[in-house]
Amino acid sequence: MGDTSLRISVIGLGKLGSPMIAVFASKGYHVIGLDVNKEFVDALERGEAPVSEPQLQELIIQYKANIEVTICYEKAISETDMTMIIVPTPSDPNTGFFSNDYVLSAIKAIGEVIKSCNKYHQVVVTSTVMPGSMDGIIRDTLESSSGRKVGCQDNEIGLAYNPEFIALGQVIRDMLNPDFILIGESDKHIGDALEALYLKTAAKRPLPFHRMNFVNVEITEISINTYVTTKITYANMLSELCENLPGADADIVSAAVGSDSRVGNKYLKGALAYGGPCFPRDNRAFAALAKSVFANALLAEATDQLNNYQIERLLRICGQIAEFSFGDVPQIKLKVGILGLSYKPDTPVVECSVACALANKLICNFDVFAYDSLAMPSASQMCDKRVQMRRILVAGGAGFIGSHLACRLLEDGHDVICDD
Numbered sequence: 568m569g570d571t572s573l574r575i576s577v578i579g580l581g582k583l584g585s586p587m588i589a590v591f592a593s594k595g596y597h598v599i600g601l602d603v604n605k606e607f608v609d610a611l612e613r614g615e616a617p618v619s620e621p622q623l624q625e626l627i628i629q630y631k632a633n634i635e636v637t638i639c640y641e642k643a644i645s646e647t648d649m650t651m652i653i654v655p656t657p658s659d660p661n662t663g664f665f666s667n668d669y670v671l672s673a674i675k676a677i678g679e680v681i682k683s684c685n686k687y688h689q690v691v692v693t694s695t696v697m698p699g700s701m702d703g704i705i706r707d708t709l710e711s712s713s714g715r716k717v718g719c720q721d722n723e724i725g726l727a728y729n730p731e732f733i734a735l736g737q738v739i740r741d742m743l744n745p746d747f748i749l750i751g752e753s754d755k756h757i758g759d760a761l762e763a764l765y766l767k768t769a770a771k772r773p774l775p776f777h778r779m780n781f782v783n784v785e786i787t788e789i790s791i792n793t794y795v796t797t798k799i800t801y802a803n804m805l806s807e808l809c810e811n812l813p814g815a816d817a818d819i820v821s822a823a824v825g826s827d828s829r830v831g832n833k834y835l836k837g838a839l840a841y842g843g844p845c846f847p848r849d850n851r852a853f854a855a856l857a858k859s860v861f862a863n864a865l866l867a868e869a870t871d872q873l874n875n876y877q878i879e880r881l882l883r884i885c886g887q888i889a890e891f892s893f894g895d896v897p898q899i900k901l902k903v904g905i906l907g908l909s910y911k912p913d914t915p916v917v918e919c920s921v922a923c924a925l926a927n928k929l930i931c932n933f934d935v936f937a938y939d940s941l942a943m944p945s946a947s948q949m950c951d952k953r954v955q956m957r958r959i960l961v962a963g964g965a966g967f968i969g970s971h972l973a974c975r976l977l978e979d980g981h982d983v984i985c986d987d
């Protein structure tokens with residue numbers, strides 16, 4: 568189906584689901600979004616983005632006519648042909664595995680509506696799930712709740728696993744410009760339908776499709792993030808090595824290393840540890856999965872350990888700077904400013920934020936001031952109460968640019984501290 572007559576429902580209107588309905592709507596599809604959180608549904612009903620993401624509000628306003636929202640599964644499923652499920656799959660901190668509870672609750676509700684409707688329906692899981700889930704508990708729950716078999720006949724149901732590779736802060740850009748599309752399919756019919764949908768929504772040509780069985784997609788999904796975390800950690804390891812060698816410059820070395828086409832420059836720059844809702848947990852899930860099937864997960868485990876070590880490393884550097892600069896005046900409690908509290912720019916998300924973790928450790932020995940234009944409210948829940956928010960620290964505030972910047976920030980109503 569290459570035209571826009573495919574009627575799509577999206578279950579879960581959070582950080583990915585809301586951008587997804589906006590993207591489909593912007594390409595001419597009529598979309599029904601459903602969430603159990605009525606506040607999100609009400610916000611969208613008013614034409615307001617329920618989450619913060621660049622371009623989202625603009626798209627919702629512009630394509631509101633193509634978007635319907637509801638809390639009713641009956642409406643969302645009976646009035647559409649294909650349903651995307653994009654609900655949370657939180658990690659179990661003890662096992663490292665993702666929980667399928669929210670996905671199964673959505674699948675059960677969808678299955679019950681399908682049971683009462685006499686039509687073929689396609690169910691696409693976009694949430695990240697553990698390998699083995701799609702062909703196991705998810706297929707079983709869909710079949711038992713709907714009373715139908717997964718397959719491609721008229722009285723059956725199509726089932727696909729189609730994870731998105733997006734980064735918060737650029738979700739819409741990434742959805743419109745995917746590097747490739749990964750589809751795990753119960754049958755050719757649903758794979759073809761997804762392929763046609765992406766050919767309509769994605770700008771990239773040629774657009775590589777990787778269509779395969781469920782377990783291969785499940786493994787690919789967590790393997791990509793595990794590879795990226797390994798690369799980031801390699802860059803940080805290289806960065807510390809250079810830091811400790813007189814004359815060495817990590818940026819120069821890593822830029823040269825990345826020029827080798829076998830390596831590549833993406834994610835190869837010494838910086839903070841990785842954080843956020845995906846990288847740490849996908850890496851741990853990979854290690855947990857490998858262990859569960861008696862495969863050696865040493866590399867993924869070492870990456871996790873070395874990533875946690877980066878916070879200690881930064882703390883040590885702060886301590887060394889303090890000692891070097893003010894070691895002879897021990898009565899002074901030094902101030903440290905942290906610019907940016909979310910785990911990455913352009914998002915208010917502070918889940919596994921390295922900046923928050925760092926602030927909470929620094930506060931034992933320093934006065935800590937932190938600023939983030941988007942993440943301050945969520946960060947204040949994560950950070951020690953002594954971490955002072957809502958101020959901007961201008962390092963070099965007495966200089967020409969620093970002083971003008973400070974004045975401008977004051978004019979804009981910010982609380983500014985200058986340090987020079």
Ligand SMILES: NC(=O)c1ccc[n+]([C@@H]2O[C@H](COP(=O)([O-])OP(=O)(O)OC[C@H]3O[C@@H](n4cnc5c(N)ncnc54)[C@H](O)[C@@H]3O)[C@@H](O)[C@H]2O)c1
Nearest residue numbers: 579580581582583602603604653654655656669673694695
């Ligand atoms: N955030 C990311 O960067 C990212 C990237 C790739 C993949 N993912 C995966 O996408 C999935 C969703 O992530 P997110 O960040 O959008 O989550 P989110 O928490 O921002 O949004 C999930 C939404 O689902 C709703 N929900 C929960 N149970 C429901 C149910 N039974 N029926 C209807 N709605 C329900 C919640 O109310 C919430 O609004 C997760 O599996 C995550 O691993 C996330």
